[in-house]
Amino acid sequence: MPELPEVEVIARGLHASAVGRTVESVGHADLTRLSESAETLLPKLPGRTILRIYRRAKVLLVEMSGDLVLAFHLKMTGRVVHGPKREPKRHDRLFLLLDDGSLLSFADMRKFGYVRSFTSKTLLEWDFLRNCGPEPLEVPAVDMAQRLRKRKAAVKSVLLNQAVIVGVGNIYADEALFRAGIHPETKAHLLGHSRAVRLFQELQTVLRQAIAENGSSIRDYVNAAGDAGAFQNSFNVYGKKGERCRVCSHTLEAVKVAGRTSTFCPKCQRK
DNA sequence: CCAAGCACCTGACGGC
């Protein structure tokens, strides 16, 4: 489900509504295949106060008192929602009951996602984050262009590679490539400097716009309050194979790059 | 080190 904009929107929403609340109890837990076992994770939580909720790459981080950080990776279908207490449903994975009677819930239909706990020290040592590249909204487009052009793979797969730049997934890779007029199969190292810079300028624009519009909802994504985003209404190419290009009216096509469907306009996007 | 391909799950949708 969530790429950078969606996780960012969730983090901001949770930060605004849940900071200062203390965990009273774990109301429900289905930790099957959840990376950290129930015996080690659950007893750590009651009594801790939520201090800060933020995002790094596509990971949602919940900083709690007593030097504990919960890391949620939502993968394709994970949700973290803060709202009124309710009964567990089929795909709910973890319920944290808070001291104002509200509920912080994690659900994940496909079970790809996970929760792990860290101290501030072990979080820094976590291989996943250590292997992550820079944040696209914190680094100049010129610097990202230089990183990209060191790779020989298709530009689309380089955009998806979290070791190069974090936060970009299939939606925003396709949308940024369209805006920059670049064919997804173009070899990254063959892109000229100016086209690579343009690509990251467009990427930054599309990520900021998506955050402002509350993220993109295809089927599963909802924000911290359980509401859908609106940016899917602004897509130019993602999921639009066979439709007309908004710019030139040519029929949009799709190819597989790095195993992912990549939709593009063959007239507007050149190798 | 880099790149490619499949595995991990469940559900929705289209074709027959």
Next chain:
DNA sequence: TGCCGTCAGGTGCTTG
């Protein structure tokens, strides 16, 4: 209606 194949906002592991 129902069965079957395909596809889905991501990453991890294996192989070359």
